[in-house]
Amino acid sequence: MYKSILFPTDGSEITAKAVQTAIGMARMTGGELNVLAVKEPFPYSAISEMQPVPPQEFFDAQERVASARVTAVTDAAAAAGVRSVGHTVEALHPWEAILDHAKTQNCDLIVMASHGRRGMSALLLGSETQKVLTHSTLPVLVVRV
Numbered sequence: 001m002y003k004s005i006l007f008p009t010d011g012s013e014i015t016a017k018a019v020q021t022a023i024g025m026a027r028m029t030g031g032e033l034n035v036l037a038v039k040e041p042f043p044y045s046a047i048s049e050m051q052p053v054p055p056q057e058f059f060d061a062q063e064r065v066a067s068a069r070v071t072a073v074t075d076a077a078a079a080a081g082v083r084s085v086g087h088t089v090e091a092l093h094p095w096e097a098i099l100d101h102a103k104t105q106n107c108d109l110i111v112m113a114s115h116g117r118r119g120m121s122a123l124l125l126g127s128e129t130q131k132v133l134t135h136s137t138l139p140v141l142v143v144r145v
Contacts, residue, residue, distance in 0.1 A: 001029040006107040011069040018113035018143035033084040035073045037066035038094040095131035110140045
């Protein structure tokens with residue numbers, strides 16, 4: 001069945017609600033939970049002397065936040081007796097990083113959360129989940145919260 005399940009986390013409330021579904025799927029299939037947090041790239045500007053935060057401080061802060069998000073999920077998985085591994089990556093478009101990571105880690109399922117917006121709000125707001133669904137060749141389990 002599913003041996004490597006990718007669970008991307010952004011630390012949001014809706015993602016936190018989907019954690020137990022991802023852990024449950026991994027436990028049920030005997031698979032491993034592959035947890036991913038995507039970091040924002042440094043917002044370089046044309047006027048490099050005007051940066052509000054030095055690049056290294058920005059990178060360090062991004063890594064601390066992303067690592068804490070991954071740790072929260074891997075700790076929950078460990079408490080449930082599920083094997084997990086965590087990663088952080090930097091990317092401009094999280095959905096692309098999610099799909100790339102799923103491929104490089106040989107994941108066979110992606111579990112993501114969604115608000116389940118419809119109509120104009122979904123069109124205007126978009127979502128990383130929708131983009132993953134549109135472009136993924138892997139099965140994607142969407143947890144509506």
